[in-house]
Amino acid sequence: MIHDMKPGDVVGDYKETILDLYGGISRVVLYTDIETPYPDGKLIVSTTDKDGIITHVNKAFVEMSGYTEDELLDAPHSILRHPDMPSVAFKDLWDTVNAGKHWQGYVKNLRKDGGFYWVKATVIPNIRQGKVVSYTSVRRKPSRAKVEECMKLYPTLL
Amino acid sequence: MPYQFTVSPDFSPDHLSGWYIFNTWLQKQTGQSIHLEMYSSFQSQREAIKRGNVDLIYANPFDAAMLVREKGFLPLVKAVGVSDEAIIAVNADSLVDDVANLMPGTKVAVTEDPDVRMMGMIMLEPADLDASNTDIVVYDTYVLVAKNLLQGNVDVGIFLAEAYDDLSHIIKSKLKVLVRSQISVINHSLMIGPKFADKRDEIQGLLVSMDQDDKGKGVLKSLGFEAWAKVEDEEMEFMIDLMDTLAI
Known part of the structure; x- marks a missing residue:
């Protein structure tokens, strides 16, 4: 399940917008300019089913997203979708992994408290007995230079 | 048989x-x-x-x-x-305190240990470093990686965390850990x-x-x-x- 973001969860001054997410979901999101730096040495790992519903998260995912594990499990992965991310990036992601290939890119993720964090994400299809059964996403610390490139590029794709 | x-x-x-x-x-x-x-x-x-x-x-x-x-x-x-974890370390006298400040051309000491080397190289990515813009030097053991860091022959060492922890206190006192992975799986x-x-x-x-x-x-x-x-x-x-x- 995914809910509209609540002002009580947000830290700092925020802006408000409505995002149209995959699967016909509409969500009110509240977002701030506060960045949480990606922690050194950690990987954020999650698995989703074929519809993008989260089935597994690791501790780093919980810590960085600001949500509890219970809030994340069974929620669509788009719970992390930040309004500054162009939808074309996610279309490319899904087209790529649905074709059985891996996808890699730089993503600005939205936290429960309205803040954000940048990641270098790799998504691969999990193939069992020749069939795609789920997807695993592993996020690692991005280089600042790559993040700055994306900060210039992504607004042109919105 | x-x-x-x-x-x-x-x-x-x-x-x-x-x-x-x-x-x-x-x-x-x-x-x-x-x-x-x-x-x-x-x-x-x-x-x-x-x-x-x-x-x-x-x-x-x-x-x-x-x-x-x-x-x-x-x-x-x-x-x-x-679990297998990796450490990025430099000489204690190095001016570098953050991986992100390492520059292209950095000499990186590794062993042949493939998973540790991979994790270590991932931890160098925040500095935009990879195999194409670093000088990778392969040693037989982690003790040799440490020795060459101490002698200033290389800039950075990638260690199996367990092997780093097993180094003597004297050696470790002359090294500085920049990052320790926390991957766990x-x-x-x-x-x-x-x-x-x-x-x-x-x-x-x-x-x-x-x-x-x-x-x-x-x-x-x-x-x-x-x-x-x-x-x-x-x-x-x-x-x-x-x-x-x-x-x-």
């Missing part, structure tokens, strides 16, 4: 005799003849696997995909509470090959209960382990998928 057992060449030298003790214990418990062959390099071990000369292996996670997907190996157990596993697979359940059962008697506990201690935990097929598949994402 005895079954052939081998151990990932990155084993700690302190535990070499422990693996022979473990093999003797395993032969007694199973009533099977098992020969332990230690290879000095990952390359020579992989050639033996390709020739079909390995039936049981304590495998580096980097080789798990090849073992499962190309050679039909199945997971048995992993050591409880043990990458680990060595004992795996069984197709020729030996009919004994999988029996061996798995023996291993997971090994810590429940004094003799078994003693053998585990000689390996530096507390106990073995069963590895399910899906857990192994997940680790292989994870390694795949990191190799990209």
Whole structure:
């Protein structure tokens, strides 16, 4: 399940917008300019089913997203979708992994408290007995230079 | 013909005799003849696997995909509470305090240990460093990596965290850790090959209960382990998928 973001969860001054997410979901999101730096040495790992519903998260995912594990499990992965991310990036992601290939890119993720964090994400299809059964996403610390490139590029794709 | 057992060449030298003790214990418990062959390099071990000369292996996670997907190996157990983590360290006198401040042309000391090298290189990515813009120098042991850092022959060392922690206090006092990985889900596993697979359940059962008697506990201690935990097929598949994402 995914809910509209609540002002009580947000830290700092925020802006408000409505995002149209995959699967016909509409969500009110509240977002701030506060960045949480990606922690050194950690990987954020999650698995989703074929519809993008989260089935597994690791501790780093919980810590960085600001949500509890219970809030994340069974929620669509788009719970992390930040309004500054162009939808074309996610279309490319899904087209790529649905074709059985891996996808890699730089993503600005939205936290429960309205803040954000940048990641270098790799998504691969999990193939069992020749069939795609789920997807695993592993996020690692991005280089600042790559993040700055994306900060210039992504607004042109919105 | 005895079954052939081998151990990932990155084993700690302190535990070499422990693996022979473990093999003797395993032969007694199973009533099977098992020969332990230690290879000095990952390359020579992989050639033996390709020739079909390995039936049981304590495998580096980097080789798990090849073992499962190309050679039909199945997971048995992993050591409880043990995971492979990497450390990036520099000379204590280095002006660099953050990986992000390392520059292209950095000389990076590594060993042949493939999963640690991969994790270490990932931890250099925040500085936009990779194999194409660094000078990778391969040493036989982590002690040599440390020595060359101390002598100023290299700028950065990539260590297995356990090997770094085992360095003497004097050496560690002259080094500075920039990053220690906290991945937790990458680990060595004992795996069984197709020729030996009919004994999988029996061996798995023996291993997971090994810590429940004094003799078994003693053998585990000689390996530096507390106990073995069963590895399910899906857990192994997940680790292989994870390694795949990191190799990209």
